[in-house]
Amino acid sequence: MTSPAQSGSAGDPLGLLDLFGDGFVRDPFPWLDALRADAPVHHDQDTGLWLISRYEDVRRVLLDPDTFHPDNAQHAVAPLPVDVLRVLARAGFKMPPALANNGTASHPGLRRVVTRFFHARRVAAAVPVIEGVADELLTAARQRIDAGDDHDLFPGFAQVLPCRVLMELLGIDGVSPATLIRWSDASLELFWGRPDPRRRLELAELVGEFHQWLTRTVRDGTAPPDSFIGALTAHRLPDGEPVDVATAVGVCFFVFIAGQSTTGQLIATVLSRALAEDGLWPRLASEEGLAEAWVEEVLRREPPVTTWRRVAARPVELGGVTLPAGAQLLLMLMGSGSDPEVFDTPERMCPHRAEVRRHLAFGAGRHRCPGASLARTEAAVALRAAARHLPRIRPVADVADVPMLGLLSFRAPLRVAVGQPS
Numbered sequence: 001m002t003s004p005a006q007s008g009s010a011g012d013p014l015g016l017l018d019l020f021g022d023g024f025v026r027d028p029f030p031w032l033d034a035l036r037a038d039a040p041v042h043h044d045q046d047t048g049l050w051l052i053s054r055y056e057d058v059r060r061v062l063l064d065p066d067t068f069h070p071d072n073a074q075h076a077v078a079p080l081p082v083d084v085l086r087v088l089a090r091a092g093f094k095m096p097p098a099l100a101n102n103g104t105a106s107h108p109g110l111r112r113v114v115t116r117f118f119h120a121r122r123v124a125a126a127v128p129v130i131e132g133v134a135d136e137l138l139t140a141a142r143q144r145i146d147a148g149d150d151h152d153l154f155p156g157f158a159q160v161l162p163c164r165v166l167m168e169l170l171g172i173d174g175v176s177p178a179t180l181i182r183w184s185d186a187s188l189e190l191f192w193g194r195p196d197p198r199r200r201l202e203l204a205e206l207v208g209e210f211h212q213w214l215t216r217t218v219r220d221g222t223a224p225p226d227s228f229i230g231a232l233t234a235h236r237l238p239d240g241e242p243v244d245v246a247t248a249v250g251v252c253f254f255v256f257i258a259g260q261s262t263t264g265q266l267i268a269t270v271l272s273r274a275l276a277e278d279g280l281w282p283r284l285a286s287e288e289g290l291a292e293a294w295v296e297e298v299l300r301r302e303p304p305v306t307t308w309r310r311v312a313a314r315p316v317e318l319g320g321v322t323l324p325a326g327a328q329l330l331l332m333l334m335g336s337g338s339d340p341e342v343f344d345t346p347e348r349m350c351p352h353r354a355e356v357r358r359h360l361a362f363g364a365g366r367h368r369c370p371g372a373s374l375a376r377t378e379a380a381v382a383l384r385a386a387a388r389h390l391p392r393i394r395p396v397a398d399v400a401d402v403p404m405l406g407l408l409s410f411r412a413p414l415r416v417a418v419g420q421p422s
Helices: 022-026 029-038 055-062 082-090 107-115 120-125 127-146 153-158 160-170 177-192 197-219 228-233 245-258 261-276 290-301 372-389
Strands: 041-043 050-052 308-312 316-318 321-323 328-331 404-406 411-413 417-419
Touching (some): 022 404, 050 055, 055 316, 082 197, 107 245, 120 127, 120 372, 153 261, 160 177, 160 228, 160 245, 160 261, 160 372, 177 197, 177 245, 177 261, 197 245, 245 261, 261 290, 261 372, 261 411, 290 372
Parallel strands (some): 050 328
Antiparallel strands (some): 041 050
C-alpha cells in the first residue's frame, strides 16, 4: 500500500485519506500512525468528522460524557435519502436514547438490566454452553475438510457461535440465528456504511423487519420474566414509569447486534491472524492462557469496533485544537491501541504483553461495553476449540484476496477459508 506520506500532497499528507477506501480498510495502520504523529485532532473533509487518534485524547473523551455527549453514537454515517426514510417510517422505526446513544438519567438503570445478563459469573457459567456449540460447529467443519473440501469458518462458525450463545443467554426465541445475523448485518451496513441506492433500499427493508419483530416481541408481554426482554419490560425509569416500548426496542436493537455481530467479527479476526502467525496455531489447544492472551492482542491491535462517535457539548480544547460546540468526533479506537506512547513495539503481536489490558477496544467509562467479558470468553473458547478440532488446517487464500468488512466503525475479514495442508 502507498503510505499516507507518499500519497498525499506535500502540504497535506492526509489529504487523500478515505475512511471507506480499500487502501484504508485493508491496511489502516500507516494512516493511523500518520494521524497520531502529524494530526492527532484532524478534520476529515469527506465525513465532516474530527478524527481523534492519540490514546490519551481518546480516553479523555470517553471519560468525560458531560463534555462529550454520546447522542450521535448510532446516527447514520451518511444522511439517509427520502425513499429509505419512507421504508423505515412504514416499519415504525425509531431509535430513542437507550444505551450507546443515551446520555440521560435513564441510562444507568437500563445499563444495570443489561449487565445483569453479562456479568463475569454469568459468563463463566456459560462456558460449557459456548464449548458445546463450538464443538458441534467444528465437528461439522472438520468432516468437510477431512473430505478434501475447503471450508469458510466465518459464516458457519465465527458468526453462528456468538449468535446461538446470545440467544441462549438472553432467552431469545421466535427467530432463527440466520435471520438474526442477516438483520444485524443489514443494520450495521445501513447506518455505518455507504451502500449504493438500490442496496440501501434492500437494507432498509431488512432493518424494518428487524424493528417490527422486536416491537412485536416487546409489546406482546409474553417474554418469560427471567429472559432479557422480560427483565427489560419490568424495568422502571427514574420517574417510576415502566420503560416504554420504543426505548426497550432500542436497547434490544443495540444489544442483539453488539452481542453477536461484533463478537463474530472479533472471532474472524482472531482466527485469521492466528493462522497467519508462524508457530502459533499448534500451541493454542494446549498452552494455558495463550488463547486468551492472543484475543487480547487482537483487541488491542485490530478490534472489530474500530471507531466510535461523540459530539462536543460546548467549545473545548483537545490535543491542541479548539473544537466548536456541536463538533462531531470520531474516536479512532483501533489507532489508540497502537500508540507507541502507551504500547511498546505496537506493530508486533506480543501475547502476554504487560500493558495489553490498557487498550480501549471496549471503550471506557460509563458507556464501556457491558458485553466485554462475554466477547473475550467466546473468542478465546472459539480459538482454542478450532485449534483442537482442526490442528492441521491452513489458510487457502492470500490475505490480499480476502474480502473485508469496511464500515465506519466495524472492520473484519469476511472470509476465513481453510483446508488441508498441501
